Amino acid sequence: MNLETSRLYVLAEELGLQFENKRLYNKNQLLQNLKKVFPSVKDEDLKRFFALMEIQHELETVQKVQMEVVVTAPPEVLNQRRTIGVLRESIENANRTILITGYSVSEFATEIINLLIEKSRMGIKVKFFIDKNVDPTKFQEAISTPNFELYKYKSSKEFSSMHAKIIILDDETAFISSSNLSYNGIVNNLEIGAVITGKAIEEFKEIFNELIAKEYFYRVY
Numbered sequence: 001m002n003l004e005t006s007r008l009y010v011l012a013e014e015l016g017l018q019f020e021n022k023r024l025y026n027k028n029q030l031l032q033n034l035k036k037v038f039p040s041v042k043d044e045d046l047k048r049f050f051a052l053m054e055i056q057h058e059l060e061t062v063q064k065v066q067m068e069v070v071v072t073a074p075p076e077v078l079n080q081r082r083t084i085g086v087l088r089e090s091i092e093n094a095n096r097t098i099l100i101t102g103y104s105v106s107e108f109a110t111e112i113i114n115l116l117i118e119k120s121r122m123g124i125k126v127k128f129f130i131d132k133n134v135d136p137t138k139f140q141e142a143i144s145t146p147n148f149e150l151y152k153y154k155s156s157k158e159f160s161s162m163h164a165k166i167i168i169l170d171d172e173t174a175f176i177s178s179s180n181l182s183y184n185g186i187v188n189n190l191e192i193g194a195v196i197t198g199k200a201i202e203e204f205k206e207i208f209n210e211l212i213a214k215e216y217f218y219r220v221y
Contacts, residue, residue, distance in 0.1 A: 007037055019057040072186060073190055094169045098124060101165060102180070120145045129152075130153065142221075152217060
């Protein structure tokens with residue numbers, strides 16, 4: 001590797017760090033470093049090139065998704081993380097917002113509901129979306145909690161249900177699973193899901209915002 005190539009590698013690393021954490025590096029200094037490598041290029045063209053690279057990095061970040069498999073399965077089968085542990089951990093680690101859905105919510109989910117209420121009392125904004133067949137009185141304790149919002153699905157179609165099972169945390173992480181919020185779904189059945197992280201998670205939240213706006217859900221309290 002010659003000296004010129006080495007400089008390019010160093011510059012590429014500096015640019016990558018700048019885009020990952022803009023507080024660590026000085027943009028003007030990086031532009032000066034670019035000028036040293038490309039002395040014949042005009043300053044305005046270097047700035048355009050820098051802006052283009054920033055946009056490219058943002059696009060790549062949006063498209064980048066990380067995934068971890070989660071299961072409900074017998075303890076002797078599969079060396080993967082379990083649904084109940086991931087569900088609890090996800091809620092406990094939320095710092096700003098929690099969006100969760102429930103197609104079937106049994107008495108077994110009382111612990112999860114109480115944990116969500118506890119988080120809402122700590123200032124975490126919780127939105128819980130339930131199917132039209134779920135009894136809202138299961139969430140009675142949350143009525144006086146200002147950060148807890150309960151939404152119920154409504155549809156003119158007789159056999160249409162809110163069948164999605166997802167929990168979105170801080171608009172950055174989503175846990176999507178086939179599991180219902182019941183003993184069978186969380187402990188007894190064979191269920192498969194995944195924890196997904198990435199900026200694309202924001203799209204899931206936007207779906208629910210649109211469904212509320214178009215009155216597919218109504219707020220219970």
